[in-house]
Amino acid sequence: MNNGFTIIEPGIGQWRSADIDADELPVALRFHESVAISPLEAVFDARVTNVDHALDMAFLDLGNGLMGALNFRRARLLVKGQVGGIGDCVQEGQALRVQVIAEPSSIEDGKALSVSVRPRVTGRYLVAETGGARLNFSKDLPPRTLKALKEDLSPFAANAAIIVRSRAVDIEPAAVLAEAKRLTKALSSPVGEPGLVFSYSEAERALLTAPDSDLPIMIEGGSFAADVKKLAKSQWPDLLPRIKGYDGKNAFEELGVNESIEESLADRIDLPSGGWISITPTPAMTVVDVNMGSALKHMNAGEAKLVVNMEATMAIAHHLQFQDIGGLIVVDYIDMSGKGHARELMQLIERTMREDRVPVQHTGISTFGLVEFTRKRSGLSLRDRMQRQRTPVARDMATALDTLQKAQAAGLSAEPGKLVIKLPQNAMSWLITNDSLLDALEASTQRQLDISPGEKTEVYIRHD
Numbered sequence: 001m002n003n004g005f006t007i008i009e010p011g012i013g014q015w016r017s018a019d020i021d022a023d024e025l026p027v028a029l030r031f032h033e034s035v036a037i038s039p040l041e042a043v044f045d046a047r048v049t050n051v052d053h054a055l056d057m058a059f060l061d062l063g064n065g066l067m068g069a070l071n072f073r074r075a076r077l078l079v080k081g082q083v084g085g086i087g088d089c090v091q092e093g094q095a096l097r098v099q100v101i102a103e104p105s106s107i108e109d110g111k112a113l114s115v116s117v118r119p120r121v122t123g124r125y126l127v128a129e130t131g132g133a134r135l136n137f138s139k140d141l142p143p144r145t146l147k148a149l150k151e152d153l154s155p156f157a158a159n160a161a162i163i164v165r166s167r168a169v170d171i172e173p174a175a176v177l178a179e180a181k182r183l184t185k186a187l188s189s190p191v192g193e194p195g196l197v198f199s200y201s202e203a204e205r206a207l208l209t210a211p212d213s214d215l216p217i218m219i220e221g222g223s224f225a226a227d228v229k230k231l232a233k234s235q236w237p238d239l240l241p242r243i244k245g246y247d248g249k250n251a252f253e254e255l256g257v258n259e260s261i262e263e264s265l266a267d268r269i270d271l272p273s274g275g276w277i278s279i280t281p282t283p284a285m286t287v288v289d290v291n292m293g294s295a296l297k298h299m300n301a302g303e304a305k306l307v308v309n310m311e312a313t314m315a316i317a318h319h320l321q322f323q324d325i326g327g328l329i330v331v332d333y334i335d336m337s338g339k340g341h342a343r344e345l346m347q348l349i350e351r352t353m354r355e356d357r358v359p360v361q362h363t364g365i366s367t368f369g370l371v372e373f374t375r376k377r378s379g380l381s382l383r384d385r386m387q388r389q390r391t392p393v394a395r396d397m398a399t400a401l402d403t404l405q406k407a408q409a410a411g412l413s414a415e416p417g418k419l420v421i422k423l424p425q426n427a428m429s430w431l432i433t434n435d436s437l438l439d440a441l442e443a444s445t446q447r448q449l450d451i452s453p454g455e456k457t458e459v460y461i462r463h464d
Contacts, residue, residue, distance in 0.1 A: 005216040007251045008206045010224040012404040012444065013037050013437045015202040018257045019211060026257045028321055028357070029382065032205035035196060036436065037397070039066065039100045040379070042199035043119045045192050048094045056086045059112060060098065063194035068098060069112035077118050077131070095191045097130070121183045121198065124208060124236045125168040125176045128160045128183035140166035148173050156180040159188035167212070167238075175237055203228055207239060211357075218246040221412070250409055264323050264382055269315060271295075275308035277315055281383055285328040288316055292334060302338040309333050309345050317352035320360070326377030333369045399427035399457065400434075404441060406459045411445025417461040419447040422454030 008017045014037060019028040035042050039062075046060040046068055058075060060068035075089035078096075083089055090096070099119035102111075120129035135157035137146055145168060152173060156162060162184070168176050186198035200208065207228070210217050217239065219225035225245035232239040248254045263269060268276045274294035280287045290312040295304040316331060336342060342365050349371065353360040362373045386398045403423050411419045419441075423431070428451060431438065442449055450462065 003215060005218055006210050007218045007220065007246060007255060007257070008210075008228070009220050009252050009405070010203070011401070012408055012440050013202075013434070014401045014405075015206050016252065016257075016405075017206045017209065018252065018255070020255055024255070026255065026260045026322065027318065028211075029257065029261070029324070030206070030209050031385065032202045032209070034202055035199040036434065037401070039113060039196075039199070040102065041100060041121075043097065043099050043121065043186055043197045044068070044115075045194055045197055046096050046098045046115070047194050048090050048092050048096065051087055051090060051092055053085060053087055058086055058090045060096065060115065061194045062098070062100075062113070062115075064196065067112045068100070068115040070096075070098070070115050070117065074116050074118075097187070097191050097197065119187055121186060122208070123179045123183055124165075124239075125171060125179050126165055126183070127163040128156075128180070128187055129163075130160055130187050132161050133158050134161045135164075136162070137164045138166040138168075141169055145169050149176060152177055153180055156184045160184045171238055175235070179235065203231055204235075207232060207236060210239070210242075214242065216244050217242045218244055218251070220246045220248070220251040260322065261382065261386075264319060265386060269319070271308060271311040271315060273299075273304070273307050273311055275304075275311060277312050279319060279323070279325070279383070281325075281381065285330055286325050286381075288312075288329060288331040290331065290333050302336070302341070305334045305336045306338060306341045306344065309336065309341075310348055313345065313348050313352060317356065320373075320375055321356055323382040324378060325381045325383075326358075326375050329373040329375060331371045331373065333365065333371060335369045396424075396426045396430040399423060400431040400437075403427065403431070403457050403459065404437060406457070407441055408444055410459050410461060411441065411447050413461065415461045417447075417463040418450050419445060420450045420452075420458070420460050420462045422452055422456075422458040424455070424457070425453040427457075428453050 002022060004019065004021045006017055006019050008015060013034050015032040017030045017032065018026045021027045044062040046062050048058050049061050050059040052059065056072040058070045060070060062068045070090070072086045072089070075086055076083050078089050096117055097119060098115040098117055100113045101116050102114040118129060118131045120127065135150070135153055141164065149164060149168065153162060153164070162180060164176070219228050222245055225243065229240060229243050232243055252258045268278050270276045274297065276291050276293045278289045290309060292304065292308055295308050299307065312333070319325065320329070333345070346364060349362060353362060358376045358378060360373055360375045362371055365371055386395065400423065403421060407419060407421050438449060
């Protein structure tokens, strides 16, 4: 593990994974919710319940109490030729197969989930999507792989578009074909009553998002590690040699991931020199403010400004990845007048942003010391996931899920007794509404639960 590894923490309703670098520091964080928590990217059979001509939108019943929203731009993919509005694309009562493309927060906020009528499911070895029959291969695949797969995959490509990814190289054809069968079935089977058709489990999502490398994938909990190994063996055998059990008891605590999360959500992030940065999301952009703090106490003004700006750049590069911040980011650097200092800063920006796993573009330094970055969005940022916009308090869902993580860790200890959980009233109400998670916790820990409201979250074992 000297070169780093990925750690996966199983949970109730939500699994988490983090990448740990060679210096044993967390550098990336990912969340993997069950479809009951976040239906993002899940495929549903749906029925059109209302066509709103004024909004040019259609609303759909997805089953399970979920509502979808289909805009005109996406609905027009259903028809060929010229169309004038949403009414030319769909009609009330029409059955459709759709995919949720909204952010996970929509389900908690009670909004309709944005859907697409052209589902696209990404597997480990290939991608399958509706909208035409074709078979394409990554240009990185060698001729021997193309020859081994082309004939056997052609029948699946009759029902969906299949793109074979570069990961399929040196993979047993049987594993690639099994994935093709599973994904194309989810897209091409007959449309039925509203309800879930396809979604990955939390464990599958965790494995699918693990970095492509030879580094270990550590699983916390012996029984969970055995389950994940079984899953990898049956679906993605190339991952099996990388999967190992984690020897500790609370991986995210022991590896500093929870501490990094707390630091990321703080109002200010301190820098080694005494300076600090603040990261503030707004509806239009994320604003990063760089401040001198106490840096001037240890060096002259010109040197201090450069040092703080350089440290801030390193911190910003880390937090863009760790917090998964996307969209427009504007950084307000400290004005510098030293000769060559702006050039040094821009060179560092170039180097650090090239190391990001997703594309990042940036401008030069403006007259006012501003640098604009754009980073591809890949979901909710950490702050958006954990806190409500403009209200720096934990989301009820996030509080409940975090409490479940702590409760599971406590419940799996050797100490006998009842598992006591206290948490704020709103979070408790959310948890009781999603009582299947409590059933899962009870089954996982084999303990009786005692849940009650409290001013703060507490989890402990009580001896009766």
